[in-house]
Amino acid sequence: MGRNFFLSLQILVLRAFLSGAVALDIYKEKSPMLEISDQGCPDDNAITPCVCMRVDLDLDLDCSEVKSDQELQNVFMADFPFTQIRNFTILKPPSEGRVPISILNEGIFGSLRFQHIIISHTNLTFIQGDPFVNSSNVLETLAITDNHIVVFPFSEISKYTNLTDLRLFDNKLERLSNLESESLQYLQVSNNPTLLYGDEVFYDVPNLRYLGMAGINITNVAKNTFRFLHQLEILDLSRNNIQTLRNGSLWFESKDLNIIALDFNDINDMEPDTIGYCQSGGDQEICATDNMAIAPRFLMTNNQLTDIAEEVWSESFGLVPNGEVNYFAFDNNLIYCGCNIAWVAIDDTNKQLVSAGSTCENNGMAISELPSGIFIDQCLDEER
Ligand SMILES: *[C@@H]1O[C@H](CO)[C@@H](O)[C@H](O)[C@H]1NC(C)=O
Ligand SMILES: *[C@@H]1O[C@H](CO)[C@@H](O)[C@H](O)[C@H]1NC(C)=O
Numbered sequence: 001m002g003r004n005f006f007l008s009l010q011i012l013v014l015r016a017f018l019s020g021a022v023a024l025d026i027y028k029e030k031s032p033m034l035e036i037s038d039q040g041c042p043d044d045n046a047i048t049p050c051v052c053m054r055v056d057l058d059l060d061l062d063c064s065e066v067k068s069d070q071e072l073q074n075v076f077m078a079d080f081p082f083t084q085i086r087n088f089t090i091l092k093p094p095s096e097g098r099v100p101i102s103i104l105n106e107g108i109f110g111s112l113r114f115q116h117i118i119i120s121h122t123n124l125t126f127i128q129g130d131p132f133v134n135s136s137n138v139l140e141t142l143a144i145t146d147n148h149i150v151v152f153p154f155s156e157i158s159k160y161t162n163l164t165d166l167r168l169f170d171n172k173l174e175r176l177s178n179l180e181s182e183s184l185q186y187l188q189v190s191n192n193p194t195l196l197y198g199d200e201v202f203y204d205v206p207n208l209r210y211l212g213m214a215g216i217n218i219t220n221v222a223k224n225t226f227r228f229l230h231q232l233e234i235l236d237l238s239r240n241n242i243q244t245l246r247n248g249s250l251w252f253e254s255k256d257l258n259i260i261a262l263d264f265n266d267i268n269d270m271e272p273d274t275i276g277y278c279q280s281g282g283d284q285e286i287c288a289t290d291n292m293a294i295a296p297r298f299l300m301t302n303n304q305l306t307d308i309a310e311e312v313w314s315e316s317f318g319l320v321p322n323g324e325v326n327y328f329a330f331d332n333n334l335i336y337c338g339c340n341i342a343w344v345a346i347d348d349t350n351k352q353l354v355s356a357g358s359t360c361e362n363n364g365m366a367i368s369e370l371p372s373g374i375f376i377d378q379c380l381d382e383e384r
């Protein structure tokens with residue numbers, strides 16, 4: 001009685017200070033009587049071992065201590081006075097054992113709606129149907145990381161009109177189906193050992209800014225895969241098994257590109273028109289620098305490149321703002337430094353853009369410290 005009374009009082013006071021919409025929104029599903037007499041969490045005993053916490057007007061629900069699927073199901077049989085939860089968490093630190101749940105059924109959460117869901121370091125293996133569908137208007141963050149899920153309802157995400165952040169790294173997902181979302185800004189699917197997807201997977205996620213696809217056994221990048229990500233800033237394709245990058249595989253329309261990570265692949269060949277910046281909305285077949293203000297940084301370390309080929313890289317080098325150094329990282333490749341590399345060696349600006357750790361396979365020298373004189377004498381003469 002005492003606790004409820006004080007909560008009610010607190011709410012009334014808060015209400016008086018908060019103007020309308022935001023504060024009241026959360027409670028609008030219940031009648032005015034209930035709003036005043038029965039704010040907040042269900043009785044602790046009804047939801048044990050979960051813990052419900054009020055933070056101002058928000059409710060957070062933490063179920064990290066559940067011991068079985070059945071126990072989790074029972075929790076949601078409880079009568080929740082209010083259906084909107086801010087944070088729903090099932091989480092153990094990696095140093096502890098996994099939370100022993102294995103399945104989320106469609107319907108398990110009843111009428112509860114969540115803004116942020118974090119399920120991490122559990123034994124979760126099966127997601128049946130779309131258990132989060134009642135949250136489709138309110139869900140902003142969905143993080144199901146470090147579990148064993150094989151399937152995720154990617155085809156449903158167009159319904160999640162407020163979803164900005166989807167993290168599914170460290171699972172066993174096998175298939176990423178074509179995505180459709182206006183709201184999604186951050187997608188992290190790294191470390192799903194063999195994640196397959198189609199060439200048009202990113203044609204309808206125009207607001208994506210971060211895309212993490214490291215360690216998913218990518219062997220080939222199709223032409224224009226990332227082109228229609230108009231807001232893309234960071235693309236992480238590191239730790240895959242890419243050997244060849246072909247014409248158009250890194251064509252972009254985004255003007256905001258910041259980092260392209262391709263480190264720890266097996267790249268030994270890049271075709272001349274691999275990298276390009278395209279005119280937005282255009283359907284031209286060749287993409288060049290026209291549309292780009294600044295080239296992104298490229299992380300190419302730990303590959304098998306034998307050259308920094310002028311026809312692949314010179315456009316990007318030319319787009320870097322004055323004064324930048326260490327912009328393109330070619331450390332731990334197999335670069336042969338002959339006249340092929342003269343376009344870098346004789347140009348102090350270009351040389352500084354290559355990371356200090358990028359070395360020549362044939363003589364061990366740092367590319368950034370190659371003496372331009374020799375290249376001018378040997379290579380420019382040769383051409384005449
Ligand atoms: C709940 O979510 C908010 C927003 O994501 C976050 O700032 C806050 O730390 C979370 N609270 C808890 C208790 O996890
Ligand atoms: C998680 O599942 C594995 C088998 O898939 C099992 O060996 C392990 O004991 C489970 N861990 C927990 C905490 O349930």
Ligand SMILES: *[C@@H]1O[C@H](CO)[C@@H](O)[C@H](O)[C@H]1NC(C)=O
Nearest residue numbers: 106107108109110111133134
């Ligand atoms: C959505 O909520 C309704 C009650 O409002 C419930 O009957 C239904 O099972 C829920 N659906 C899912 C998929 O959770």
Ligand SMILES: *[C@@H]1O[C@H](CO)[C@@H](O)[C@H](O)[C@H]1NC(C)=O
Nearest residue numbers: 137138139140161162163164
């Ligand atoms: C969508 O998210 C924003 C904050 O990111 C929030 O202000 C808004 O109320 C949310 N919409 C719904 C329907 O919950």
Ligand SMILES: *[C@@H]1O[C@H](CO)[C@@H](O)[C@H](O)[C@H]1NC(C)=O
Nearest residue numbers: 193194216217218219220241
């Ligand atoms: C990675 O993909 C290649 C070709 O698609 C396949 O042959 C190989 O088995 C895959 N590797 C793993 C670890 O699944």
Ligand SMILES: *[C@@H]1O[C@H](CO)[C@@H](O)[C@H](O)[C@H]1NC(C)=O
Nearest residue numbers: 247248271272273284285286
């Ligand atoms: C790359 O493909 C385009 C057509 O999309 C073609 O016009 C161009 O010549 C190709 N570049 C190379 C180096 O083959």
